[in-house]
Amino acid sequence: MAVIIKISSRSIRAAAVYFAFLPVFGAHAQAISRSPSRLTIQGPAEQSYQPVLRDALGRPCLDVEAATRVHVINPTLVDHVVSVKNSCPRSISVKVCYVNSDKCNAFDVASYKRVDTIIGTMSGIKNFKYVLLQK
CATH class of the missing domain: 2.60.40 (Immunoglobulin-like)
Incomplete structure (x- = not known):
């Protein structure tokens, strides 16, 4: 049984933007989690x-x-x-x-x-x- 998933060009662009900025947000999230609570x-x-x-x-x-x-x-x-x-x-x-x-x-x-x-x-x-x- 084959499953067909329809992917629009909009979702591909959104995924590309997400993965392009993932290293930036990931590093920022780690820095925030290490900082003590204010x-x-x-x-x-x-x-x-x-x-x-x-x-x-x-x-x-x-x-x-x-x-x-x-x-x-x-x-x-x-x-x-x-x-x-x-x-x-x-x-x-x-x-x-x-x-x-x-x-x-x-x-x-x-x-x-x-x-x-x-x-x-x-x-x-x-x-x-x-x-x-x-x-």
């Missing part, structure tokens, strides 16, 4: 003992993620980044602080938008605790 995901925010704003279905309006990001030029410097995504139809005022500290960033998150903020940059400290206050 992001370290942090845990959830500490409890603020304030009521959490919720949508009509009872889900929290804000989705919060935090990570540390290592600088490319100087790997000993680390940014503490907090990302806040609003999934409600109204703007929410947010204040992100280090735990037991006055170091805070206050900002508004528009409806259905996301805001990334750097609450601090430190040398070599890859773990941090933060609290989120919302109005």
Whole structure:
């Protein structure tokens, strides 16, 4: 039994382009896989003992993620980044602080938008605790 496969000239050109650049992409992929990770995901925010704003279905309006990001030029410097995504139809005022500290960033998150903020940059400290206050 013979199997006939129809190959178009477009697929031949696409394959030729793919195989022509394969050594370039392959070397790049290996270099990326050997480099250390620049992001370290942090845990959830500490409890603020304030009521959490919720949508009509009872889900929290804000989705919060935090990570540390290592600088490319100087790997000993680390940014503490907090990302806040609003999934409600109204703007929410947010204040992100280090735990037991006055170091805070206050900002508004528009409806259905996301805001990334750097609450601090430190040398070599890859773990941090933060609290989120919302109005």
